Every structure is written in C-alpha cells, then in structure tokens.
Amino acid sequence: MTSATDPLPLPAVPRLIATDLDGTLLRDDKSVSDRTIAALAAAEEAGIEVFFVTGRPARWMDVVSAHVHGHGLAICANGAAVVDLHAGGKVLEVRALERSVALDVVRTLRDAAPGTSFAVELTTGIHYEPDYPPFHLDPGATVAAAEKLLDEARPDAGAPVIKLLAHHPQLTPDGFLTLARTAAGELASFTRSSPTALLEVSGLGVSKASTLALCCAQRGISSDEVVAFGDMPNDVEMLTWAGTSYAMGNAHPDVIAAASGRTVANNEDGVAVVIEQILKNV
Template sequence: MTSANETQPLPAVVRLIATDLDGTLLRDDKSVSDRTIAALAAAENAGIEVFFVTGRPARWMGVVSDHVHGHGLAICANGAAVVDLHAGGRLIEARPLERATALRVVRALRDAAPGTTFAVELSTGIHYEPDYPPFHLDPGATVATAEKLLSDDGPDSTAPVLKLLAQHPELAPDGFLALARAAAGHIASFTRSSPTALLEVSGKGVSKASTLALCCAERGISSDQVVAFGDMPNDVEMLTWAGRSYAMGNAHPEVVAAASGRTVANNEDGVAVVIEEILAALQA
C-alpha cells in the first residue's frame, strides 16, 4: 500500500469520485472541513462528478446536503437507496430487502447468536425492538419485535425495507459478522460500519459497489474512471470495484487490504488531499 503523499499512478481519466461519509469525508465531529468543501467544489467545476456513498439513511444526509453540486444524487443505506439531495432526500430508486427474507435472517440470527436484537430501516424511517439501543435521532420509531415490525400490519407495511440492523451486546464486531454470514449469507448481504457489534443486512447482492456500478453505467462511466474512498468493511466492495481506491489512515484492516492506495486520516482531510492531487494532475 502507498500513501497519498507518495508517487502513485492515478487513472488516466477520472470522471467520478465516490466517497463514504463517516470516518472518511467527515471528521470525527461529523463536520466537513473548509478544505474538503473547496476540494469537492473544485472537482465538480473540473467536470468530475461526486457521489456520496454511505450507510446513512437519507434523513441523516444533512451533514453534506449543503455541499451537493451537479446531479444531487447520493447512494444511501449501503446501496439500498438512491436519493436526490436537491429534493430533500427524495427516494429515486430502492433495492429493498424482501420482508420474507428479512424474517428468515431474524430467525437465523436468533438461533445462531442468542441475544441479538434488531431494527428495521424502512424508506420512511426506522423502528426497533425493545432491547435495541434506541435511536435518539428518530423519536417517532415504533418499538416492537422484529417479527411484528416486518409483518403485514407493522408500521408502514408497504414501504420498502432498506436494511435490517442486528446488534449483539457481547460478541466481537468481526466475529459477529463472520457468524452472521455463515448463518444467513446465502440469502442476504451482511456488512458493518460501526465500531460496535452492529451489522447491516441488505438484499442479496446489494452493496455500495453494485448500486454505484448501476449509477455509473447510466452515465457511461467505467470502473477504471472512478476513484473511491472508505474506511470500514461496508466500503470493501466499492473500493475493490473502483479503478483507484483509497483506504483512510484510520481504516479497518480489511479496507487497507482491499484498497489500491492509502491516504491520511479523515481528521487530516485525506479525501481532499487526493482530490487536490487529481486536479493538479489535470492541470499539469
């Protein structure tokens, strides 16, 4: 692995920058630095599209909504939703987790890891079980068993399920992920972005990478024209897919192994550092 301040080849043509948010573009205090804001704007002015690709739901995109240029689209919920940030997070496309499949995952994890609690992220909001750590940003959530939340008479029963969240109070994060994939990885996609034992479950084949690939195909952009940034396991597929990818200085070891390069940490504006290098190369 190389770092962003070492000589390394950039794609001959960069048409799109895809960046994760938490731990990547955002500093630890959830702010976007002035340097990063300027770099994003300069990239767009140079004709390079910028996609925010995150595990966050659309309603938590206020941290970057003021910094959206051009198309205004973002990929949320680990690829399960494409939203228009210019229209307040309006859902453009959903790649849902079928409710019947979500129920199968719930049963499998209850058997494989007793003590697991669940939350259900719908396109309309999140709901969770009584023992699940509460989302203080979502005070209107329904609290009930996952089976009830996913039933035909559960809250917003016609809304797409964007992801299922599974939390365990005792297991190690990576161990819980490995266990869950062994128990139900044949029916759904499992990943994690939290430092705790919190898993994110999407429809089989749904990931940041697969949805980004669809968005790029619509624009005639190939993977070798994409530069991607990330820090956690939910970024691995995207970093592997992109022609050039960077693990942040604070990245998980799996991310470091998957990326083709490294940059400095999120608190040191690692994304901006690379964007500035890309723009300097264009002007050379």
C-alpha cells in the same frame, strides 16, 4: 499499495469520485472541513462528478446536503437507496430487502447468536426492538418485536425495507459479522460500519459497489474511471470495484487490504489531500 504522497495510479484524471462519509469525508465531529468543501467544489468545477456513498439513511444526509453539486444524487443505506439531495432527500431508486427474507434472517440469527436484537429501516423511517440501542435522532420510532415490525399486515407494510440492523451486546464486531455471514449469508448481504457489534443487512447482492456500478453504467463511466474512498468493511466491495481506491489512515485492516492506495486520516482531510493531487493533473 501507494500512499497519498506517492504518484497517483491511473487514471490521473477520473470521471467520478465516490466517497464514504463517516470516518472518511467527515471528521469525527461529523463536520466537513473548509479544505474538503473547497476540494469537492473544485472537482465538480473540473468536470469530475462526486458521489456520496454511505450507510446512512436519506434523512441523515443533512451533514453533506449543502455540498452536493450538479447531479444532487447520493447512494444511501449501503446501496439500498439512491436519493436526490436537491429534493430534500427524495428516494429515487430502492433495492429493497424483502420482508419474508428479513424474517428468515431474524430467525436464523436468533438461533445462531442468542441475545441479538433488531431494528428495521424503512424508506419512511426506522423502528426497533425493546433491547436494541435506542435511536435518539428518531424519537418517533415504533418499538416492538422484529416479527411485528416486519408483519406484512402492518399499516406501513407498503414501505420498502432498505436495511435490517442486528446488534449483539457481547460478541466482537468482526466475530459477529463472520458468524452472521456463515449462518445466513445465502439469504442476504451482511456488512458493518460501526465500532460495535452492529450488523447492517441488505438484499442479496446489494452493496455500495453494486449500486455505484449501476449509477456509473447509466453515465457511461467504467470502474477504471472511478476513484473511491472508505474506512470500514461496508466499503470493501466499493474499493475493490473502483479502478483506484484509497483507505483512510484510520481504516479497518480489511479496508487497507482491499484498497489500491492509502491516504491520511479523516481528521486530516485525507479525501481532500488526494483530490488536490488529482486536480494538479487536470
């Protein structure tokens, strides 16, 4: 594995940079540093596209919406949605989790891990169960049992489910992820990005990597022409897929193992450090 201070692996000049947000591009206070803003702008000016690839829903993209340049696109909800940030976060493509599958996951995890509570992320917003940690950023959420929230007879049943979230108050984060993948991994894709035992569930085969691959194919960009950055398990597939990838200095051990390189922590502008090195070769 190389570090940010070693010579860059090929390609020296990529066509696309794909970066996670929380714990990666963003500092812990959720800000984008001046150094990082300048690096992103310089990359775009050099003809390198920058894609934000995050677990966040479209409505939480205000932290970086001002820093998207030409294309305006971002990949949200761990690959379940492609959005246009130039159009206020308009959802352009959805890779939905079928409600019937989400219900099967709910039933399976209730049996495998009693005490699990759920939230349902729709393209129109999030709703959650009474025992689920409340979303203070979403005061208009409906609070009800997951079975009711996923009922196809509900008025919002036409809104696609882009993510199911599962929280457990006692299990360890990695232990809960392993348990869920063992119990229901044939039904859906499971990952996590929170320091707590909070799992993110997408449609089978949906990930940051698979949606990024689709976006790159539309542009004639190969994986070898992509440099990716991440810090948590929901980034592992993307870092493995990209020809060159960097784990942040603050990254989860699984991310460090998956990446081809390592940079400094998010609070030290680790993404900007690498972009600056890339641009020296332009």
